Amino acid sequence: MTTPLADVATSNVTLRAFLHGLPGVDRVGADQRAAMLGTRSIKTTAKAEAVDLAIRMVDLTTLEGADTPGKVRAMCAKAVRPDPSDPAVPSVAAVCVYPDLVAQAVAALGGSGVKVASVATAFPSGRSSLEVKVADTAFAVAAGADEIDMVIDRGAFLAGDYLKVFEEIAAIKAACGDAHLKVILETGELATYDNVRRASWLAMLAGGDFIKTSTGKVQPAATPPVTLVMLEAVRDFLAATGRKVGVKPAGGIRTTKDAVKMLVLVNETAGEGWLDPDWFRLGASSLLNDLLMQRQKMATGRYAGPDYFTLD
Numbered sequence: 001m002t003t004p005l006a007d008v009a010t011s012n013v014t015l016r017a018f019l020h021g022l023p024g025v026d027r028v029g030a031d032q033r034a035a036m037l038g039t040r041s042i043k044t045t046a047k048a049e050a051v052d053l054a055i056r057m058v059d060l061t062t063l064e065g066a067d068t069p070g071k072v073r074a075m076c077a078k079a080v081r082p083d084p085s086d087p088a089v090p091s092v093a094a095v096c097v098y099p100d101l102v103a104q105a106v107a108a109l110g111g112s113g114v115k116v117a118s119v120a121t122a123f124p125s126g127r128s129s130l131e132v133k134v135a136d137t138a139f140a141v142a143a144g145a146d147e148i149d150m151v152i153d154r155g156a157f158l159a160g161d162y163l164k165v166f167e168e169i170a171a172i173k174a175a176c177g178d179a180h181l182k183v184i185l186e187t188g189e190l191a192t193y194d195n196v197r198r199a200s201w202l203a204m205l206a207g208g209d210f211i212k213t214s215t216g217k218v219q220p221a222a223t224p225p226v227t228l229v230m231l232e233a234v235r236d237f238l239a240a241t242g243r244k245v246g247v248k249p250a251g252g253i254r255t256t257k258d259a260v261k262m263l264v265l266v267n268e269t270a271g272e273g274w275l276d277p278d279w280f281r282l283g284a285s286s287l288l289n290d291l292l293m294q295r296q297k298m299a300t301g302r303y304a305g306p307d308y309f310t311l312d
């Protein structure tokens with residue numbers, strides 16, 4: 001008899017049996033399908049809409065040891081009005097910063113509708129005690145974070161201790177309160193697409209509101225096939241449980257072409273219902289400028305050049 005979904009996390013044995021019972025990913029098929037969808041051409045009008053949608057989906061990110069309050073304030077201004085010369089350009093979805101810079105971001109964004117996301121849980125390695133990770137999360141939430149981007153314990157996952165990973169995600173979810181939880185799988189360290197599928201289900205079963213590919217600190221990061229596997233997982237999870245989970249590819253998404261490819265993948269895999277910033281985000285530090293350049297090119301027929309927009 002198969003274990004009901006609500007009970008699969010009662011022990012590591014049942015959780016392992018469930019995750020290893022998921023259908024295997026056809027690696028060649030996933031690579032080919034992602035490559036094929038990446039060659040789809042779209043009409044100019046659809047492209048203009050896609051560029052604005054992609055801007056609205058950006059989590060504008062700075063995650064450097066050298067980040068300063070001034071840099072975060074400038075990034076927040078850009079998040080709200082990406083192109084000061086054109087008020088028709090929409091705001092991005094969120095900014096993403098380290099926990100100690102959340103308060104500055106909240107103050108700079110005040111009332112704009114742009115959310116503040118923060119990478120808690122000993123980002124990017126995730127190597128600390130659960131106590132420290134929960135405290136890191138609580139600190140960011142108390143400072144006003146709307147969203148927490150946590151990293152999973154890849155060491156525990158790769159060692160087969162799925163219950164530890166599950167319980168950690170559930171504890172961080174509890175510490176989030178009303179803040180949304182994005183669970184970073186760090187797919188570049190998971191070795192196989194089967195593991196990406198298993199980690200996606202694990203994160204969703206444990207209560208994640210979003211599953212996110214990468215920290216941006218490990219290569220490869222948000223590749224199209226990995227994003228495809230995760231989109232299939234949220235589609236199948238919705239069918240199995242009735243709960244919808246979002247997807248956030250992050251890391252290495254730099255061009256409008258990369259972003260549009262992602263939107264085609266979303267449409268063709270999870271479906272139109274995910275083509276919304278509530279359900280799909282693009283985590284990126286430098287994509288926004290390229291989207292702005294392409295937007296201007298489509299409107300005026302010429303590029304403004306990268307210097308026209310403020311540096312990310």
Ligand SMILES: O=C[C@H](O)COP(=O)(O)O
Nearest residue numbers: 216250251252283284285
């Ligand atoms: O979450 C977002 C990533 O850290 C950004 O990565 P990126 O600098 O490659 O765009």
